[in-house]
Amino acid sequence: MSVAVNFEQQIVEEAAASPIVAIMRLTLEIDRELRKLLGASGRLADYQGEIPDALILLESSYGPLPHEVKDVLTQFWSLRNHVVHSNVSEHLALRALDYGLRILRMVKSIPRYSYVVVRDNIPVYDNADCRPPARSDVRGVMLETYSPEGKSQGRQVFPSTKSYSPGESVSWEWNRQNERSWGPSWYQEPEPSDPSKTKIASAWGESLEFVGRNLEEI
Numbered sequence: 001m002s003v004a005v006n007f008e009q010q011i012v013e014e015a016a017a018s019p020i021v022a023i024m025r026l027t028l029e030i031d032r033e034l035r036k037l038l039g040a041s042g043r044l045a046d047y048q049g050e051i052p053d054a055l056i057l058l059e060s061s062y063g064p065l066p067h068e069v070k071d072v073l074t075q076f077w078s079l080r081n082h083v084v085h086s087n088v089s090e091h092l093a094l095r096a097l098d099y100g101l102r103i104l105r106m107v108k109s110i111p112r113y114s115y116v117v118v119r120d121n122i123p124v125y126d127n128a129d130c131r132p133p134a135r136s137d138v139r140g141v142m143l144e145t146y147s148p149e150g151k152s153q154g155r156q157v158f159p160s161t162k163s164y165s166p167g168e169s170v171s172w173e174w175n176r177q178n179e180r181s182w183g184p185s186w187y188q189e190p191e192p193s194d195p196s197k198t199k200i201a202s203a204w205g206e207s208l209e210f211v212g213r214n215l216e217e218i
Helices: 003-017 019-041 051-062 067-085 090-109
Strands: 114-122 139-146 152-160 185-191 194-204
Touching: 003 019, 003 090, 019 051, 019 067, 019 090, 051 067, 067 090, 152 194
Parallel strands: none
Antiparallel strands: 114 139, 139 152, 185 194
16 A cells, blocks of 8 residues: 555544544645645745745746646645634534645655755865865755656756765755855866776856755655
8 A cells, every 4th residue: 555545544534533633734734745845846935834924935937827726735734724713513524634635646646856966065166176275154965856756857066064974855945044155166076997096177157055855844
């Protein structure tokens, strides 16, 4: 049984005991999936937690969404508020759950790019010969970008003061607080045929700090 099906079954079973608790849990899961989707588009920092507002942000990145997505989400949010804040019938609560499960499936099915950490804590230099010392105020993180179809779009190094783990999927986010940037930088790339040898490669021309978050933790 897939994780998605298992979660839906849990929600249905939970609703038999407490529809409100089931709806609140489902709301949190929809919010979580929306955050992951917004994280992949670079708009997560603009999301304030109101689920309907997420549609506006999503359309600014992904273009017009299917009308069905908008309609189902609007219906769910309206029913969810009635169920949570009023004494409503079990029938209305079940309708809210139905809409919620449908919107959860739709959100998960929206194609998106993904960004996976390849290397972390890469020493970077301000000169094309990689002469020491390396930059002391920043390191490089190498990301591999994948298309919505799962095809690699290449790897690139960005400046960051955060720590990452190879293999984690991260959101596409940049430090907007101080907008600090670093000029042209280079790093040493291990040779595929012999990791003990390296070649010098360009990291970036100029870049703000990458501050993407683990998608499983947002």
